[in-house]
Amino acid sequence: MADNSNSSASTPLSVVLIGCGRVAEKHLKAISKLKGLELKAVVDVNPDSAKRLLGSVKGFAATRIFNDYKEAIDEVKPSIVSVTVPSGLHFQIAKYAMEHGCNLLLEKPMTMSVSEAREIFELSKKTGLKIAMGHIYRYLPIVGLVRNDIAEGKYGKVTHGTIYVRWGHGDDYYNSAAWRGTWKSDGGALMNQTIHAIDLLIWLMGSEPEEASAMIAQRIRKIEAEDLGMAVLRLENGALAQIEGTTATIPSKHTAEFSVFCENGQLSMGLDSGKPHLNIFTVKPDGRLKKLNGYYIRKQFKEGGIFSYKCALNPHLGIYKDLCDSINEDKDPIADAYSGFSSVDTLLGIYKSAKEGKPVELPIKDGFNSTDMTGFFD
């Protein structure tokens, strides 16, 4: 069992990172900047990937390498296990780590099945172990401040929200690993590239999805799952959320944006080829429009903390800081275990609706796995 009893703010929390691929480098950079963490070991079935990862960031020469995650967890007994393996392996590793007393930084999506996501969420509730999800957008500056103001009713009734994630990836990306674009291990543009944006939109809108209607398509990429998906969600508060996620756009032109519309205010925030944009407006009592960008930027600078601008460059820094605070202060992380379950449920509801050609009620009652989509495009 991992020993989390002496995890005071002055004692570094030990970490084992499992999976040494693309996203793991962001984790390593974040860990290297936090005094409250000590990376004890990394794990990969391919030892060269582990060596390459440790060599990519300074300060990890003494970190041990394992090729079996069970051995690493059993021997190191870390406080935190970071799960950065292909998505189809998240469930088994997350479950094993929690059964051995470890908190998790679990990459998105939590699992590839509704019942498995529910099991991981329930396990976290039962054990009190923390799960911080890799839902990076919750850790961007300003979004948390705006979310609190929407929740407090500053902008009045939420009417609707939209996101688009046009995150083009070519064949080189999909060919770089056999798991990419498969129903079993990855899903398509919605499950991989759009799930954290959906999580953000729902979080900002402050209500859970109760119904999903969706269509998915294969337009250009030669993968098993979708390279384009569109969906509409109805939330419990009656608001509607519109979603577009695709990897079929030009790979050198990544654009993403989310917008929330309320009775007396609206917010749009996004990225266009790496350039951020922000537009927050409210309507004053005299009917005039007021831009609030400056107000939120100043407020964010003053408050700093997890949502500091440093985290905008690597949101995983915010996630790790948040997880350390959550363990030390026994509170839920911002992107908590429930957000992991709920976003998987929503995503699989979207796939189920596309498969059945009709709206699907959420949360899904009878279970649904990404593999239930096998053969959809045949």
Ligand SMILES: NC(=O)c1ccc[n+]([C@@H]2O[C@H](COP(=O)([O-])OP(=O)(O)OC[C@H]3O[C@@H](n4cnc5c(N)ncnc54)[C@H](O)[C@@H]3O)[C@@H](O)[C@H]2O)c1
């Ligand atoms: N939050 C984000 O912004 C973000 C960004 C990218 C990827 N991700 C998520 O991170 C995960 C990994 O994505 P990636 O692009 O880094 O993948 P990747 O293929 O680049 O890396 C995965 C690594 O896991 C290793 N691996 C496979 N099976 C293993 C096992 N049983 N034990 C130990 N290691 C094993 C592979 O050898 C590989 O090195 C995915 O779930 C993905 O959705 C999240």
